Amino acid sequence: MKCALIGNPGVGKSLIFNQLTGLGVEVSNYPGTTVELQRGNTCYQREIIEVIDLPGVYSLDGASDEEVLVRRFLEQQGADVIVAVLNVTRLERNLYLLLQAAEYGLPMVVVLNMIDEAAKQGFTVDTAALRDLLGVEVLLTSALQGKNIDRIIPAALSAARPATLEVPYDHHIEAAVRSLDKMQGTDRFASLQALEGIGDDAELLETAKTIAEEIESRHRMTISQIIAANRHNFARQIADSITVRQKEPAPSFDLDTVLTRVIPGIPLLLGVLLAMLLTVFIVGGWLEGFIVTLFEVYAVEPFTALDLPGIVEAVGIAILLALQAGLGIAFPYVFLFYIFISVLEDSGYMTRAAFLADKAMHRLGMHGGAIIPVTLAFGCNVPAVMSVRTLRSRRERMIAAFLVTMVPCSARTVIIAGIVASFIGLAAAFSIYAIVFVLIVLTGLLLSRITPGERFGMIMEMAPLRRPDPELVLKKSWMRLSEFLFIAMPLLLVGSVFLGLFEFFGVMDVFEAFIEPVTEGLLGLPGYAATALIFGILRKEMAFETLAVLAGTADLGAVLTALQLYIFAIVTVLFVPCLSTITVLHREVGSRVTLAVTVYTVALGLAVGAVINFAFA
DSSP states (O other): OOOEEOOOSSHHHHHHHHHTTTTTTEEOOOOOOOOOEEEEEEEEEEEEEEEEOOOOOOOOSSSSEEEEEHHHHHHHHSEEEEEEEEEEEHHHHHHHHHHHHHHTOOOOOEEOOOOOHHTTTTTOOOOOHHHHHHHOOEEEOOOTTBBBBGGGHHHHHHHHHHOOOOOOOOOHHHHOOOHHHHHHOOHHHHHHHHTOOOSOOOHHHHHHHHHHHHHHHHTTTHHHHHHHHHHHHHHHHHHHHHHEEESOOOOOOHHHHHHTTTHHHHHHHHHHHHHHHHHHHHHHHHHHHHHHHIIIIIIIHHHTTOOOOHHHHHEEEEEEHHHHHHHIIIIIIEEEEEEHHHHHHTTTTTHHHHHHHHHHHTTTTGGGGGHHHHHHHTHHHHHHHHHHGGSSHHHHHHHHHHHHHSSSHHHHHIIIIIIIHHHTTTHHHHHHHHHHHHHHHHHHHHHHHHHHHOOOOOOOOOOOOOOOOOHHHHHHHHHHHHHHHHHHHHHHHHHHHHHHHHHHHHHHHHHHHHHHHHIIIIIIIOTTHHHHHHTTTTTTHHHHHHHHHHTTOOOOOGTSSSHHHHHHHHHHHHOOOOOOHHHHHHHHHHHHHHHHHHHHHHHHHHHHHHHHHHHOO
16 A cells, blocks of 8 residues: 655645655655655554655745646655645645645545644634535544554554545636536536646547636636635635634744844855764764775775785776775764764754845845855765755756866865875965865856746745754664665665776786876876776765875975975865766756766866966966
8 A cells, every 4th residue: 555745845845744754765766857855664554554745835836846746746646645744833835735636536644734833823723614614534643652653554554535525716716627528528627627737538628728818807817816815715614613712922022033034144154054064074084094094904804904906906896995995974974964963953043044045146146045055065065966856946956066076175175185285385275175165156057047847936934943852863864864875875785896806917017108298288197197096986085195196205296396286285176076976966956967067076176287387287
């Protein structure tokens, strides 16, 4: 049996999903789309029920990827039962989506969530009245407290049925529906969709178009606007009739007056993001060093001491280095990042941050929500790329994917600090950051003009501010981390094995001989610098380490000029992202965008390096 959760963003739907399914969650793209669905199983009375978490949407009549997906899912009857999750404190807006979903005629159960928030605001909902109106089972829950969550599956199994309520549309719409029913032999829902221009029956659509044009000329509104207005009005009437006000809420200080104003909202936002970034960077850096050292002492060194055959040792070392790189990123950076992001989400501050950052992000072709992945890319590009899925449209996700891979992560900072700051000076190190930031802005401005896809306004519900539950934060963070471990890590291992084999069979030597004229002529660098760049694909700081090994000394200033060191550093920083980032990028936005990012960053790095070489050589 399949049970799908549908609701507005921020209604607690995903939290209910996590409580129903536990940790056994599968994330996959819905067929024919780039939008992900979460699927999990739960067991009730020895029966396995598959639970599907549909993307949060405000309506089913929009053109965004998520709205199209949910619409298609309902049309194809992708689930046996629909569980409509509503925020009880925002009933009117939530009921609008419910009225739309009910018209598909699927068995459903209604869950009124956040009853704890309703109690704080001094009102209750007459569930019996709503049950009589809709003709379906209605449950009151508090996902944050885990209240009545255990009643959802039993209700879905035993009490789910199609809603009997019909929206009373304008009399012209109702007359048109009846006419289409008689002429074409359709049902009410198919006639309504045909009036809005939706459907595959050409004859029905042509007849409906003629009727719709007449109605639109009378109302001076489109059919879609008339139908939407009718639904909104009916949703408001229902909300008013079932809301029972017990007492007026006590006046309290509204923290949003501080958090959503330019001053002090933006300084506070910058402070929160900076504190998060520094914590991820400092704690993550310490943990990464600990994990890397642990692997060196207890895995890499004992393995090399075995004196195995050459190819076995090469593949083994490649696998160990991949594990070292993956785990050195996963727990120090990805897990810490997800803990912070879960705290921001569950506290309700994420929506305030997106609201404040919207204007600046909009210039780069994105909306305010992009501030989180862009900022956290300073710690590590991997979790930043994984977080672009929170952006609503594919257009925004493509732009964000390009930009976050260009942000100097902690590994690139090692290159900047270890090569430029150490051997040239701090001013030169900061100049690399300045160049990269200018290139990010220019790239964003360019992509905002050429990236295909419709631009959507940002509609984001201000979730109530609350104290996050530590247990739920850790659970959510681990679920997201497991996705990296089980998807990105295998790809990283495969890629590392190929790099190890290339090195063993001398492919790297052939490449170095082939590329040396280019590196010397274009960048003014010795041939072995190209090999260091290639190893930097596995881990960015490995470019620094490999360069020192190939140069025969850690005192790079003794064998390379200041200009060569500067060029190598900036090319490494702009060059193709690390293998972990590439694998996650492929997972999030597909092979074409990943290839485009790879080609663009390689070309950009070489172009900037060449310009600096010819300008200052």
